[in-house]
Amino acid sequence: MPKYTASSYDDYLCLKPPLMLWITVVYLSRAVTGPVVMGLGSAARMSPDATRLLTGFWSTDTLLPSLIAVAVLVAMCRRVPQASRVVRWVWSHGRWLLAASAGIDLALLAISLVRNPPMPTDGQVPPLSLLMASLDAYFLLYILTVRRVRDTFASFPLLSAPR
Numbered sequence: 305m306p307k308y309t310a311s312s313y314d315d316y317l318c319l320k321p322p323l324m325l326w327i328t329v330v331y332l333s334r335a336v337t338g339p340v341v342m343g344l345g346s347a348a349r350m351s352p353d354a355t356r357l358l359t360g361f362w363s364t365d366t367l368l369p370s371l372i373a374v375a376v377l378v379a380m381c382r383r384v385p386q387a388s389r390v391v392r393w394v395w396s397h398g399r400w401l402l403a404a405s406a407g408i409d410l411a412l413l414a415i416s417l418v419r420n421p422p423m424p425t426d427g428q429v430p431p432l433s434l435l436m437a438s439l440d441a442y443f444l445l446y447i448l449t450v451r452r453v454r455d456t457f458a459s460f461p462l463l464s465a466p467r
Contacts, residue, residue: 335370
């Protein structure tokens, strides 16, 4: 097991999830977290352009993979010694749950791209669906290959002794 700096550990001596893992989980859970962010953004008077961009990342097609990723997001936030068995189970399988989420999301985007191929246009940015498919592929590789991710999901606070 690689050595990590002391700042890599939380108060329970477990590896903290790296920033890229947080970004991955939030991105993969976007069909659930997106409407929440848009609601908060409208209350904070977010610009219409930002709202339009967030809306482009949201789709009902991504609801299933997002629900899987939300379970991991909840486990990330509830990683404490008093956590329930369900949270512990989700965390111990979190890497594979996220891989499934990214794989399903990627497959759904690929099906969408095959059904409705993007039209080439001169000088325009590729469609958002191509960017999202690239992000899914990147995050899938990240989840499956990075040792820090593997080590983080292997780390969970021990049950505290009753007082």
